[in-house]
Amino acid sequence: MNQSAVVQTGLYLLVLLTLAWPLGRYLAALMSGGLAQRLGWMGKVDRGLMKLIGANGEEDMPWWRYAAAIVLFNLAGLLAVYLLQRLQLSLPFNPAGMPNVEAASAFNTAVSFVTNTNWQGYVGEATMSYLTQMLALTVQNFLSAATGIAVVVALVRGFARKHAQGLGNAWLDLSRATVWLLLPLASLFAVFLVGQGVIQNFSPYVEAQLVEPVSYQVAKTDEAGKPLVDAQGAAVMETVTVRTQTLAMGPVASQEAIKLLGTNGGGFFNANSAHPYENPTGASNFLQMLSILLIPAALCFMFGRMVGDVRQGVVVLASMTLIFVAMVAVVVWAESHANPLLVQLGMDAGLGNMEGKETRFGIVASSLFAVITTAASCGAVNTMHDSLMPLAGGVTTWLMQLGEVVFGGVGSGLYGMLLFAMLAVFLAGLMIGRTPEYLGKKIESFEMKMVSIAILITPLLVLGGTAVAVLLPQALTSLWNPGAHGFSEALYAFSSAANNNGSAFAGLSANTPYYNLALGLAMWFGRFGVLIPVLAIAGSLARKPRLAVSVGTMPTHGPLFVVLLVGTVLIVGALTYIPALALGPVVDHLQLFAGQGG
Amino acid sequence: MMKNLIRPALTLFVVLSVITGVLYPAAITGVAQVVFPDQANGSLIQRQGQVVGSSLIGQSFSGPGYFWGRPSATGPVPNNAAASSGSNYGPQHPALAEAVKARIEAMRVAHPDQAGPVPAELVTSSASGLDPHISPAAAYYQIGRVAKARGLKPEDVQRLVDAHTEYPSWRIFGDRTVNVLKLNMALNAQGRV
Numbered sequence: 001m002n003q004s005a006v007v008q009t010g011l012y013l014l015v016l017l018t019l020a021w022p023l024g025r026y027l028a029a030l031m032s033g034g035l036a037q038r039l040g041w042m043g044k045v046d047r048g049l050m051k052l053i054g055a056n057g058e059e060d061m062p063w064w065r066y067a068a069a070i071v072l073f074n075l076a077g078l079l080a081v082y083l084l085q086r087l088q089l090s091l092p093f094n095p096a097g098m099p100n101v102e103a104a105s106a107f108n109t110a111v112s113f114v115t116n117t118n119w120q121g122y123v124g125e126a127t128m129s130y131l132t133q134m135l136a137l138t139v140q141n142f143l144s145a146a147t148g149i150a151v152v153v154a155l156v157r158g159f160a161r162k163h164a165q166g167l168g169n170a171w172l173d174l175s176r177a178t179v180w181l182l183l184p185l186a187s188l189f190a191v192f193l194v195g196q197g198v199i200q201n202f203s204p205y206v207e208a209q210l211v212e213p214v215s216y217q218v219a220k221t222d223e224a225g226k227p228l229v230d231a232q233g234a235a236v237m238e239t240v241t242v243r244t245q246t247l248a249m250g251p252v253a254s255q256e257a258i259k260l261l262g263t264n265g266g267g268f269f270n271a272n273s274a275h276p277y278e279n280p281t282g283a284s285n286f287l288q289m290l291s292i293l294l295i296p297a298a299l300c301f302m303f304g305r306m307v308g309d310v311r312q313g314v315v316v317l318a319s320m321t322l323i324f325v326a327m328v329a330v331v332v333w334a335e336s337h338a339n340p341l342l343v344q345l346g347m348d349a350g351l352g353n354m355e356g357k358e359t360r361f362g363i364v365a366s367s368l369f370a371v372i373t374t375a376a377s378c379g380a381v382n383t384m385h386d387s388l389m390p391l392a393g394g395v396t397t398w399l400m401q402l403g404e405v406v407f408g409g410v411g412s413g414l415y416g417m418l419l420f421a422m423l424a425v426f427l428a429g430l431m432i433g434r435t436p437e438y439l440g441k442k443i444e445s446f447e448m449k450m451v452s453i454a455i456l457i458t459p460l461l462v463l464g465g466t467a468v469a470v471l472l473p474q475a476l477t478s479l480w481n482p483g484a485h486g487f488s489e490a491l492y493a494f495s496s497a498a499n500n501n502g503s504a505f506a507g508l509s510a511n512t513p514y515y516n517l518a519l520g521l522a523m524w525f526g527r528f529g530v531l532i533p534v535l536a537i538a539g540s541l542a543r544k545p546r547l548a549v550s551v552g553t554m555p556t557h558g559p560l561f562v563v564l565l566v567g568t569v570l571i572v573g574a575l576t577y578i579p580a581l582a583l584g585p586v587v588d589h590l591q592l593f594a595g596q597g598g
Numbered sequence: 599m600m601k602n603l604i605r606p607a608l609t610l611f612v613v614l615s616v617i618t619g620v621l622y623p624a625a626i627t628g629v630a631q632v633v634f635p636d637q638a639n640g641s642l643i644q645r646q647g648q649v650v651g652s653s654l655i656g657q658s659f660s661g662p663g664y665f666w667g668r669p670s671a672t673g674p675v676p677n678n679a680a681a682s683s684g685s686n687y688g689p690q691h692p693a694l695a696e697a698v699k700a701r702i703e704a705m706r707v708a709h710p711d712q713a714g715p716v717p718a719e720l721v722t723s724s725a726s727g728l729d730p731h732i733s734p735a736a737a738y739y740q741i742g743r744v745a746k747a748r749g750l751k752p753e754d755v756q757r758l759v760d761a762h763t764e765y766p767s768w769r770i771f772g773d774r775t776v777n778v779l780k781l782n783m784a785l786n787a788q789g790r791v
Contacts, residue, residue, distance in 0.1 A: 008771065049613065053606045054609060080615070125680055125681065126681050138622070175610065178614050183622060187622065190626045195634050199640050203639065206642065210650070212660070212664060216676065248682075251626070251627055276729070277655070281772070282766045282772025341690070346716055351717075351718045356684045359719050389689055481686075481690075506684070
């Protein structure tokens with residue numbers, strides 16, 4: 001790595017961990033209810049809200065009621081997002097007159113935003129009304145993140161409690177995470193972003209008079225809209241001159257802030273965080289990167305505090321950080337090399353791979369963002385991942401395929417990593433012939449069955465979905481790049497959807513009936529097929545006693561367990577995905593550098 | 599068993615939707631319009647009462663008297679700020695090499711004074727299709743052509759480029775850049791085209 005990469009990555013991690021520590025303490029106090037007891041007004045708001053919605057905030061829900069509450073709450077969101085898109089033309093706040101969204105696309109987007117994936121088959125500024133952006137999409141940016149936090153808190157309670165039937169109150173957890181965590185953080189961040197140049201208004205699109213008129217060629221069409229061809233069969237082109245530029249407007253900053261804090265990633269605009277109105281400066285970019293990993297990192301500290309041993313949280317966080325740094329090194333290295341085919345043509349090689357990158361970010365801040373957004377299940381992009389160098393594209397794909405546990409999504413990253421921790425103690429237990437224990441809880445057959453379901457469901461969706469996509473003729477036409485890179489596009493799409501990331505190799509034409517439905521299903525089962533087993537494990541763990549530490553207990557708070565945990569994540573990820581990655585990014589890389597000596 | 603869950607699920611959803619989907623964006627808009635009205639409305643540049651663009655959104659330039667920015671992959675018109683997009687070409691897409699080859703040839707024809715390799719940003723398309731910046735090196739590459747077309751001294755044009763070079767935020771994050779629209783407007787303000 002070059003010097004700038006070391007400085008930017010080092011500073012990034014330093015600031016991230018410094019901020020995550022106090023936020024983790026705050027989260028532990030907030031989600032355990034201690035804060036509401038100390039601050040009377042906060043408790044009053046909580047109780048008032050519970051009364052308003054007709055729920056008993058005191059109820060300690062068993063796992064299946066907790067799970068049912070979460071699923072029902074998310075189904076309400078699914079329906080609302082779907083209907084708002086389908087009816088937006090008849091609703092207010094639609095100054096650009098966006099028509100109603102077509103059914104398959106609306107279904108895909110509804111699942112996408114409810115599952116915290118925020119995969120986007122549509123072009124934001126040309127599809128969604130301001131009302132849909134706010135009341136459908138911004139809302140789910142908050143609520144899907146709150147769902148993740150609620151579920152991980154329930155799992156942590158499962159470890160912390162003994163002989164308990166309940167996991168806490170889902171309504172209270174959801175509302176506390178939204179009102180006392182996400183809302184204040186997003187508000188601060190949104191105002192900062194506006195200061196940097198992110199727009200926040202309800203104005204109609206602005207017409208600017210260009211300084212120099214632009215001429216471009218388009219295919220000429222007849223009255224029926226059919227392209228005209230000349231005697232040789234070539235398309236007839238005509239020159240069009242435009243004198244204005246239409247600037248898309250909207251309430252961007254408010255959505256941008258929660259898009260990153262909630263590891264959602266769905267951009268207001270098609271170009272996402274590469275768009276200058278979403279991410280105008282190096283400073284806004286740095287804060288965006290921070291806010292992606294902030295809550296996932298803080299949740300590790302919260303976990304440590306809530307189970308009564310901060311070191312346990314530090315171990316999980318250290319494991320995530322180790323994998324993260326290694327991936328940053330590979331991506332920065334790969335992207336610092338210019339495309340050899342273009343250098344041959346006479347392009348300067350000094351800057352590296354600039355296709356699909358913004359000048360103001362350059363290679364380092366673009367590469368760092370690409371790793372952060374795929375390590376977390378965020379999916380916001382400030383560089384076009386389809387145009388990444390093959391190995392960099394491969395690393396970002398693999399980070400998603402690891403199950404989004406390297407920081408991962410808000411809540412979902414930590415509960416995914418804790419599944420791997422249980423798998424790691426189970427494997428270690430097999431090797432040394434002892435009953436596996438984690439945090440004083442015996443990990444038995446029921447837990448391992450649920451862990452297996454949760455860890456295996458995403459590979460099934462990713463590899464199965466990709467396999468079908470490359471066999472179906474109507475799915476193959478969606479590929480934009482030829483050859484191995486086209487395969488990478490399909491693999492990336494299913495990796496992103498099933499692991500709820502949401503970024504894309506965006507050349508893929510995903511707004512087709514096949515991809516809208518297949519990816520919609522992958523997102524739904526990738527979310528709830530993991531979330532429900534996690535709650536079942538939590539319920540089972542809560543009922544068990546917490547065993548005291550004995551000489552036979554394998555310690556899970558030191559460097560040895562970091563190695564074990566990192567090893568488990570990487571081995572499962574490698575065994576499952578390396579064959580598929582070899583067909584895509586690896587072949588792509590070898591072809592690109594064939595005969596280049598590189 | 600589900601009966602007393604459905605009502606709280608729906609009402610909690612509605613209440614939180616109002617808070618996060620109506621009150622929150624409205625409050626942020628209110629604060630933004632008071633504290634940062636210029637930025638909140640798009641950092642628009644006005645000339646004689648008319649909006650001529652945004653300092654954050656790139657425009658296409660092709661005349662010899664102007665600095666040229668990043669190629670844009672938006673359709674149908676380049677730098678279409680109502681439909682942002684990158685090219686999404688993978689490194690081996692044949693159309694990428696074809697497009698870059700044509701751009702390099704055009705650059706060489708337009709800049710006979712430059713013998714070396716062509717700066718990467720001038721021949722590769724940006725992520726958003728709206729990149730307002732190029733690197734200082736890419737601006738220097740074009741000084742000879744712009745100075746000749748405008749009948750200015752290259753040193754004067756270079757001084758203008760230097761004056762428009764922007765540093766990374768807090769001198770760390772990102773790369774040094776030149777805002778093409780602002781630079782070209784400064785050239786126009788000097789009067790000669």
